[in-house]
Amino acid sequence: MxxxxxxxxxxxxxxxxxxxxxxxxxxxxxxxxxxxxxxxxxxxxxxxxxxxxxxxxxxxxxxxxxxxxxxxxxxxxxxxxxxxxxxxxxxxxxxxxxxxxxxxxxxxxxxxxxxxxxxxxxxxxxxxxxxxxxxxxxxxxxxxxxxxxxxxxxxxxxxxxxxxxxxxxxxxxxxxxxxxxxxQPGIVDRFRTALDIGARPQALAWGRHVSEDFRNKVVEICGPLGARPSDLMACMAFESGETFRPDVRNAAGSGATGLIQFMPATAIGLGTTVQALAGMTAERQLDYVAKYFKPYRGRLRNLGDIYMAILWPAGVGRPDSFALFDRSDTRHPKRYRQNAGLDADRNGIVTRAEACGKVMAKLEKGMLQEHCWPMG
Incomplete structure (x- = not known):
């Protein structure tokens, strides 16, 4: 209309x-x-x-x-x-x-x-x-x-x-x-730009599902990273099944836990364990989210980069056509099998665009009135 x-x-x-x-x-x-x-x-x-x-x-x-x-x-x-x-x-x-x-x-x-x-x-x-x-x-x-x-x-x-x-x-x-x-490469990024969310958001995706302290902390984390708060919220919504629970665990039994599905080895590298992370409040766990993303400061230009930092760091900064997982990769056969659900066109290759598609949908959903939170 x-x-x-x-x-x-x-x-x-x-x-x-x-x-x-x-x-x-x-x-x-x-x-x-x-x-x-x-x-x-x-x-x-x-x-x-x-x-x-x-x-x-x-x-x-x-x-x-x-x-x-x-x-x-x-x-x-x-x-x-x-x-x-x-x-x-x-x-x-x-x-x-x-x-x-x-x-x-x-x-x-x-x-x-x-x-x-x-x-x-x-x-x-x-x-x-x-x-x-x-x-x-x-x-x-x-x-x-x-x-x-x-x-x-x-x-x-x-x-x-x-x-x-x-x-x-x-x-x-x-x-x-x-x-x-x-x-051209970057369609996910152009959709992200079309949402017109500034660095200090007028509305925070999924903001109605978390506390005020959580919302404010997400904005504080994203400032030094140069990332958009709603992008990070969309990734956490996707990783946690829209629960934002610090103890939510990966259903496939990988041991991944929490807001960005910290793997056990990743948790140890951050000076904690997945058991300790599961026992924290969501607000406290955000400190470890910030610690995880700190090495990517200045590199998280868009939603895709944030999600790549979580899923497959080699994809940060790459074009949408970049292949993440290939069924023909005989050296690492598990990689494709574990991520086959992201292969939207079922051609045996998971590209960055395909992997980011579902997170993009979480961002769109999170910006609906019943889910987003107006920010000052």
């Missing part, structure tokens, strides 16, 4: 945040609109939870306007939150193009040729809205389950929006144009 030209927020226009095949369709459609002198542009693509909350408040708790602008209470109830929808407007006249609705219809017909659906065909019409043709009008509970459990790529795969070799294009999408380049 389009917000309107008077918005004082900044909608995200970065097409690199869209699902690969949808991005390709959007770029081709915009290029064709240009050839038809329609002067169309993408006003907004991926939408963060923070911006979705602002839109949802309009016409409800914020007036004017005296009408609502969206029925989606969170970004995961809009395909914008999955990188599967864009709002397209006139590059000069925005929501009031020459020809009015007729202009939107012309643009929509071009987008439909490239495998997209148009919001103008709905009962509650949304003229600027274009979304990937394999998507239902709105995301279902299944879509929200997928993004929680498999990350954004799980959703893209379910609607055939990943760039997969030999995959059939949606009906109507021409085969002739050459494929556009694959998304």
């Amino acid at each position: 389009s917000a309107g030209a008077g918005s004082n927020t900044r909608p995200n226009k970065d097409l690199a945040l869209l699902a690969p095949r949808f991005r390709r369709a959007v770029e081709r459609a915009i290029a064709e609109c240009e050839r038809e002198n329609l002067d169309a542009m993408v006003y907004e693509g991926y939408r963060s939870q923070q911006l979705q909350a602002i839109y949802f408040a309009r016409g409800r708790t914020v007036v004017p306007p005296h009408h609502t602008v969206t029925n989606a209470s969170t970004n995961l109830r809009s395909w914008h939150g999955y990188g599967l929808a864009v709002d397209v407007v006139h590059s000069e006249h925005f929501w009031e193009p020459p020809g009015g609705e007729g202009w939107f219809r012309q643009v929509a017909e071009i987008f439909k040729i490239h495998g997209c659906k148009w919001g103008g065909d709905w009962t509650n019409r949304d003229l600027p809205h274009m979304q990937w043709g394999r998507c239902k009008p709105s995301p279902s509970d299944e879509a929200r389950r997928l993004i929680r459990e498999e990350g954004i790529e799980g959703v893209w795969r379910a609607v055939n929006a990943l760039e997969e070799p030999g995959a059939a294009l949606p009906v109507g999408v021409p085969e002739v144009p050459p494929p556009l380049p694959q998304p």
Whole structure:
């Protein structure tokens, strides 16, 4: 749903945040609109939870306007939150193009040729809205389950929006144009940037699940590290099964314990034991979290780097395409077997992007209103 030209927020226009095949369709459609002198542009693509909350408040708790602008209470109830929808407007006249609705219809017909659906065909019409043709009008509970459990790529795969070799294009999408380049390394990082969380967060992911002392300590830890507090919270939520318990143990029996699943040998290296860690308060255990991350000071640029420091330190600072675990690695066969659940495309190689996907989903979930905590 389009917000309107008077918005004082900044909608995200970065097409690199869209699902690969949808991005390709959007770029081709915009290029064709240009050839038809329609002067169309993408006003907004991926939408963060923070911006979705602002839109949802309009016409409800914020007036004017005296009408609502969206029925989606969170970004995961809009395909914008999955990188599967864009709002397209006139590059000069925005929501009031020459020809009015007729202009939107012309643009929509071009987008439909490239495998997209148009919001103008709905009962509650949304003229600027274009979304990937394999998507239902709105995301279902299944879509929200997928993004929680498999990350954004799980959703893209379910609607055939990943760039997969030999995959059939949606009906109507021409085969002739050459494929556009694959998304550049760093898509997880760009999604992270799109969440618009500053160094001193306006909201702390998963903050409602921990104490005030815990929240403040996380912010204090992240300052010297140069890391984002919500990124660390997302990693601890993932590692602890969203419990934030200091005594939670790895279900596979590895002995890993606590907020970041300290391995027994790691605990000894930090001057303690997993038994001692399990007996601490969560707030006290954060001292050992800080001690663990201290060698990475200045290197934790994003969510992926923090999670790599926990899972596989060799992946810190690497691109998303970096291979962490390979089924064909005969020297270390256990590595892939123990992490096979992270191999999203089941091709025998776990990349950094695949490993980070589920943690990214924890960050998205943790920023929902029922989980995040407003920070001053």
